[in-house]
Amino acid sequence: MVSDKFVKKLKTFALKSSAIVAFVLLWEAAPHLGLIDPIFIPPPSVIAVKLYQLLLSGELLVHTAASLERVFLGFIIALAIALPLGFLIGGWFKTFETAVDPLLQVLGQANPFTLFPVFMALLGIGELSKIGIIYWVCQWPVLFNTVSGIKSVDPVYIKVGRSMGLTKFNLFKKVLLPAALPAIFTGIRMSAVFAFFMLIGAEMIGAHSGLGFLIIQSQAVFNMPKMYASIVSVALLGIAINYIMIKFERKAMSWKEDIAA
Amino acid sequence: MAKIRADNVKKTFKIKKEGNEFDELPALAGVNLEIDPGEFMVIVGPSGCGKSTFLDLVGGLTHPDEGTIAIDGKPITGPSRDRAIVFQQNALFPWRTTLGNVEFGLESINPDQDERREIALDYLSLVGLSGYHNHYPHQLSGGMKQRVSIARALALNPSIMLMDEPLAALDAQTREFLQRDILRISKESRKTVLFITHSIDEAVFLGDKVAVMSARPGVIKRVVDIPLTAEERASDDVVAATEFVQSRQLLWRLLKEEVVKVEEAQSNIHAEDHSNSLLLDKKTGLINSVRAFARI
Numbered sequence: 001m002v003s004d005k006f007v008k009k010l011k012t013f014a015l016k017s018s019a020i021v022a023f024v025l026l027w028e029a030a031p032h033l034g035l036i037d038p039i040f041i042p043p044p045s046v047i048a049v050k051l052y053q054l055l056l057s058g059e060l061l062v063h064t065a066a067s068l069e070r071v072f073l074g075f076i077i078a079l080a081i082a083l084p085l086g087f088l089i090g091g092w093f094k095t096f097e098t099a100v101d102p103l104l105q106v107l108g109q110a111n112p113f114t115l116f117p118v119f120m121a122l123l124g125i126g127e128l129s130k131i132g133i134i135y136w137v138c139q140w141p142v143l144f145n146t147v148s149g150i151k152s153v154d155p156v157y158i159k160v161g162r163s164m165g166l167t168k169f170n171l172f173k174k175v176l177l178p179a180a181l182p183a184i185f186t187g188i189r190m191s192a193v194f195a196f197f198m199l200i201g202a203e204m205i206g207a208h209s210g211l212g213f214l215i216i217q218s219q220a221v222f223n224m225p226k227m228y229a230s231i232v233s234v235a236l237l238g239i240a241i242n243y244i245m246i247k248f249e250r251k252a253m254s255w256k257e258d259i260a261a
Numbered sequence: 262m263a264k265i266r267a268d269n270v271k272k273t274f275k276i277k278k279e280g281n282e283f284d285e286l287p288a289l290a291g292v293n294l295e296i297d298p299g300e301f302m303v304i305v306g307p308s309g310c311g312k313s314t315f316l317d318l319v320g321g322l323t324h325p326d327e328g329t330i331a332i333d334g335k336p337i338t339g340p341s342r343d344r345a346i347v348f349q350q351n352a353l354f355p356w357r358t359t360l361g362n363v364e365f366g367l368e369s370i371n372p373d374q375d376e377r378r379e380i381a382l383d384y385l386s387l388v389g390l391s392g393y394h395n396h397y398p399h400q401l402s403g404g405m406k407q408r409v410s411i412a413r414a415l416a417l418n419p420s421i422m423l424m425d426e427p428l429a430a431l432d433a434q435t436r437e438f439l440q441r442d443i444l445r446i447s448k449e450s451r452k453t454v455l456f457i458t459h460s461i462d463e464a465v466f467l468g469d470k471v472a473v474m475s476a477r478p479g480v481i482k483r484v485v486d487i488p489l490t491a492e493e494r495a496s497d498d499v500v501a502a503t504e505f506v507q508s509r510q511l512l513w514r515l516l517k518e519e520v521v522k523v524e525e526a527q528s529n530i531h532a533e534d535h536s537n538s539l540l541l542d543k544k545t546g547l548i549n550s551v552r553a554f555a556r557i
Contacts, residue, residue: 156352163320163346164366164417174365178356255356255397 042225050225051232059214060233066209067237070127070202071195074134078191082139083184086146091176097147108140113201120206130202137198138191145187149180182256185249192245196238211237262334264453265296265319265421269328272314288314290478291328298420301447301454303464305516306474307523312457315479316425319455320346332421342366344421345414350430352410353398359385359409360394366417384412387446404435411443415450422447424456428463440466444494461516465508466494473515476522483515 024044031038038046054060089097116133123129153176161175203212211234218227270292275283288311296302306312317323319330321340329336332344345366353362363381371377385394388408398406407427414422424443428436444467447454458464464471465487473482488504499505 154351156348157354159322159346160348160352160354160365162322163340163344164369165340165342166369170369174368175354178354181356253356255358255399 040224042228046225047228047232051229054226054229054233060229063209063211063214063230064233064237067199067203067211070130070134070210071199074131074199075138075192075195077131077135078138078142078195079188081135082142083146086143086184087150087172087176089143090147090150090180091172104140104143108144112137112198116202116205125206130199130207133202134195134198137194141190141194142184142187145183145190146180149183149187150176152183153179181253185253189242189245189249192241193238196234196241200234263295263331264298264300265294265302265330265332265455266334267292267294267315267319267328267330269293270315270318270325270330271327272311272318272323272325274314287478289318289325290480292474292479292481294472294481294484296453296455298453299451301444301456301467301469303456303458303468303471304474305458305461305464305471305512306479307476307516307520308459309523310474310477310519311479312474313425315474316346316423316455316457319421320344320423322346342370342417343419344423345417345419347407347410347414347422347424347427349426350403350407353406353413355398357397358394359390359396359398359401362398362409363412363416365413370417380416381412384416385409387415388412388442402435403431404439407431407439408442411446415446420453422452422454424454426457426459429459436463441495443467448491461509461512462500464512465489465505466499471508471512473512473519476519476526482519485511485515 027041028043028045030036031041031043051060089100112133115136116129119129119133119136123132157175157179158171161171166174199210200212200215203210204216207213211230214230215227215234218224218230270289271287272289274286274288276286278284292311292315294302304312304315314323318325319337321337321344331337332341354365357365360378360381363384364377367377367380371380382391382394385391388411390405390408390412393401393405398409401409410427427443428439431439440463443456446452456464456467458467468487470484470486472484474480475482485508487508489499489502489508493499493502493504496502
């Protein structure tokens with residue numbers, strides 16, 4: 001029965017949202033009951049109203065656009081550099097890989113926040129240093145996952161391709177690339193998350209626009225509802241981006257049984 | 262003229278040890294073998310004797326250190342679509358549908374997409390999988406996957422099929438069905454087949470001839486003719502036929518000596534580690550290996 005199914009879905013939904021609803025209700029009640037100070041932690045209703053106002057005034061959109069532009073540029077540059085580099089290191093130059101791998105591991109392990117001042121010193125405090133540091137953090141997961149993805153392709157697939165007389169280029173296009181795609185996507189998804197972390201950090205250190213700037217500036221002028229509204233916006237944006245990545249991944253690899261959310 | 266002719270084929274592998282040192286592992290020590298056009302040749306041998314190494318060489322995927330392999334009198338220089346390989350298992354591309362897998366080899370020969378599709382569908386129905394063309398490998402059973410692998414190889418219309426233990430991972434019933442199909446298809450399409458297996462029953466059932474390989478480093482110890490006609494093989498109780506039983510016994514005797522050699526070599530290595538339990542290990546090892554072979 002359709003209605004049975006619907007009731008079941010509704011029940012699952014209710015169960016899944018119960019903790020969130022309870023949390024929000026508790027948060028809403030706490031300042032009214034005098035458990036927390038609404039000056040420092042305003043109730044969700046106040047934050048929601050502020051979020052709505054920010055959205056109407058266009059302020060939120062301007063800062064979101066600024067943030068997204070930085071993430072997008074840094075991310076695209078990272079893909080453009082790290083993907084081909086990963087293919088080359090993983091697929092062709094075995095000796096080169098042995099030589100550069102330790103260096104890459106060290107560079108990849110360096111805490112990017114400590115490197116941000118270096119980027120500012122080299123590229124100034126404008127857009128370039130922010131895009132630069134986002135590119136920096138994005139390239140490592142893509143590079144490492146691409147290299148290991150290409151290297152761990154089952155040799156039997158390569159044998160099949162070779163036995164059918166494929167050229168080197170076709171072997172790469174038709175065998176190596178699709179076989180390594182799941183690992184490559186893991187890298188891309190990780191780097192999208194890293195990009196967001198780094199973005200907010202960079203915008204908090206030296207910026208005049210962006211969601212990170214909005215948070216730190218609201219805090220400086222003690223506009224707590226605005227600060228929380230910005231934090232919620234960042235969280236929602238992160239969820240949205242992760243959702244888009246998973247949709248994209250599912251589409252690109254429909255042959256996979258299941259891709260965990 | 263022989264379709265496939267191997268002359269004194271030798272192959273030694275280098276196994277990397279610590280640093281830049283290499284251990285040499287001789288795999289083939291001078292293999293001589295002739296296979297006639299349209300013949301079904303099966304190679305049996307103990308584990309690790311170099312059967313698959315030899316098949317890779319015939320496939321052109323690796324090169325012999327010494328000796329030559331010639332097809333129709335011409336030495337092999339590399340892989341060719343005229344020699345299609347069916348691998349052990351899980352060699353289907355998981356990102357392609359059944360149809361996409363069978364079309365794979367055709368893509369570099371035939372630019373016409375509709376024609377490719379038609380050819381692929383034909384071969385899928387030949388192996389009994391019509392209606393499964395849109396399935397992905399993970400949606401198929403082990404036996405179905407191997408059927409797709411066979412269709413993928415056949416689609417290239419090779420004159421030679423190289424089969425590297427294609428049925429080893431399947432359960433007994435599926436295996437028997439596939440054996441019958443392989444036999445039927447290879448005879449109908451007049452392919453020359455080189456088939457590798459661990460199973461003596463499988464070898465006798467499929468092979469016009471069965472080559473017994475020695476323990477590593479491998480040489481062809483003897484080539485046994487299997488005096489069974491196509492009609493006899495098609496019968497349900499072929500395993501009870503006198504010729505079947507006699508061939509089986511002969512092969513078993515030839516093979517047993519080689520398995521014992523492998524076991525002794527392993528027991529000796531073992532003995533160096535645990536000298537006090539040498540006798541026991543050797544005995545139980547032998548009994549186990551004989552039992553394992555009897556089961557096959």
